[in-house]
Amino acid sequence: QVHANDEIAHRQGLPCGKTEMWYLMPSEDDAVIRVGLKKKITPEEYKQMVANNTITDAIAHYNVKAGDCFFLPGGRIHSIGAGCMLVEIQQTSDCTYRIYDFNRRDKNGNLRELHTEKAAECINYEVLPDYRTKYEPRKNQLVLLVDSPVFTTSVLDMDAPVSLDWQAIDSFQILICLSGEGEVQEDDGDGQPMQAGQTYLFPATTAKERFKGKMQLINTYVKRGSEFTEGSEASEDSETSEHSEISENSEISEDSEGSEISEVSEVSENSEISEKIKRQASAYWDACLFLSN
Numbered sequence: 001q002v003h004a005n006d007e008i009a010h011r012q013g014l015p016c017g018k019t020e021m022w023y024l025m026p027s028e029d030d031a032v033i034r035v036g037l038k039k040k041i042t043p044e045e046y047k048q049m050v051a052n053n054t055i056t057d058a059i060a061h062y063n064v065k066a067g068d069c070f071f072l073p074g075g076r077i078h079s080i081g082a083g084c085m086l087v088e089i090q091q092t093s094d095c096t097y098r099i100y101d102f103n104r105r106d107k108n109g110n111l112r113e114l115h116t117e118k119a120a121e122c123i124n125y126e127v128l129p130d131y132r133t134k135y136e137p138r139k140n141q142l143v144l145l146v147d148s149p150v151f152t153t154s155v156l157d158m159d160a161p162v163s164l165d166w167q168a169i170d171s172f173q174i175l176i177c178l179s180g181e182g183e184v185q186e187d188d189g190d191g192q193p194m195q196a197g198q199t200y201l202f203p204a205t206t207a208k209e210r211f212k213g214k215m216q217l218i219n220t221y222v223k224r225g226s227e228f229t230e231g232s233e234a235s236e237d238s239e240t241s242e243h244s245e246i247s248e249n250s251e252i253s254e255d256s257e258g259s260e261i262s263e264v265s266e267v268s269e270n271s272e273i274s275e276k277i278k279r280q281a282s283a284y285w286d287a288c289l290f291l292s293n
Contacts, residue, residue, distance in 0.1 A: 004095045004122040005074030012118070017074035018093035021133075021146050021153060023218060024068040025178055028083030034059045035070050035078045036131040043120040046099075050116055055100050060131060069133040069145050075124030076131070087176055087218055089153055097122060142219065156217040158182075164209045164219075171221040173202040173209070182213015 003018035010016075022033070038060040041049065049055040059077055062068070064084060072078050077099060080086070097115035105111055135145055135155075140162050142154045156162065166173060175184065181195035186206050194200065194215065202209065211217070 001079065001096055001098050002077050002119050002122050003072075003074045003093065003097070004118075005124075008122050009074070009093070009095050012095075014093070014095050016091065016093055016095070018091045018095045019074050020072040020078075020088055020090040022068075022070045022072065022078075022080075023087045023089075023145065023153075023155065023178075024064050024066055025085040025087065026066045027064060027085045031064050031083035031085075032081035033062045033064050033068075033070065033079070033084060034081065035062065035072065036060050036076050037123075037125060037127050040127050041125065043123070043125070046120055046123065046125075047116055050100055050114065053100075053103065062132065067137065069135065070131060071133050071146055073124070075122055077123060087178065089151075089218075089220055099123075151220060151222045153218065153220045156211070156215075156219060158211060158217070159214045162211045164211075165207070166209065167207045169221055170204055171223060172204050173206060174220045175200045175202070175209075176218040176220075178216040178218060180213060180215035182211060182215045185210040 003020075004012060004014065005017040005019075008017065024031075024033075034056065037058055039058050041058050046055065046058075049058060059079070062070075070078070074095075097119040098112065099114065099116070099119045101112045101114065103111065133145060135143055137143060137155075137157065140156075140158050140160050142156050142162075142164060144152070144154050146153045175194075176199045177194050177196050179196045181193070183191040184194050184200060185191040186202055187208055191210075191212070192200070194213070196215075
């Protein structure tokens with residue numbers, strides 16, 4: 001599938017495009033992700049390849065492992081293969097176009113609709129040598145994965161106490177525990193237990209967070225004046241991830257190739273979260289753990 005960028009989405013009468021990122025967790029040995037074009041094609045060639053079932057020949061394939069990261073700006077083709085488990089941070093948008101469905105049929109024997117014409121308009125036909133995000137893993141430090149004028153996403157792999165200062169950040173924080181267990185303390189409050197599969201939402205008033213235990217965490221926040229609040233346009237050149245609506249429901253992701261997706265998300269209640277922050281979080285964020293079978 002592919003999502004429009006903001007410029008094309010606006011032309012199509014939509015409020016914004018959709019940009020995402022993926023961070024891989026431990027997955028099956030043969031887990032594969034498809035991201036971006038690996039050879040130059042034109043919009044007309046794209047349509048022909050969809051019609052003759054050869055479009056996957058033009059898309060880059062990656063055998064993935066835990067810690068791999070992919071930035072998916074609007075316009076970049078992407079697909080989650082079977083056996084992948086990952087965290088997806090995404091911009092809240094309904095702007096999704098199915099480019100190919102591997103000739104799968106529903107329970108009534110019908111093929112699902114393809115959005116070939118609209119997808120052809122949205123696809124970024126640029127070919128890059130590698131679509132993985134490069135970063136240097138470090139212990140007990142917040143490591144930047146993606147950043148833009150809109151939001152920032154980092155990973156923290158810890159086995160010793162860590163303290164983070166957020167006084168300069170005017171945004172709520174979303175923390176997703178990917179593995180392990182430990183404790184998180186907000187400012188001078190009591191420590192709260194945290195374990196794999198839990199997601200915590202901290203208000204913008206949070207100045208400091210302290211962590212204990214052995215855990216791997218994803219941290220994401222938005223930035224003041226972002227497109228999500230003022231309609232500005234996100235750059236496709238930046239390696240960024242986007243925002244999310246916290247949910248405890250399971251869902252089926254159309255990114256996957258015929259796979260069931262399990263979303264694990266638990267929000268920690270905090271009496272200091274204002275109604276404004278709650279509305280902002282509900283409107284702008286979708287932090288998910290995806291399991292693709």
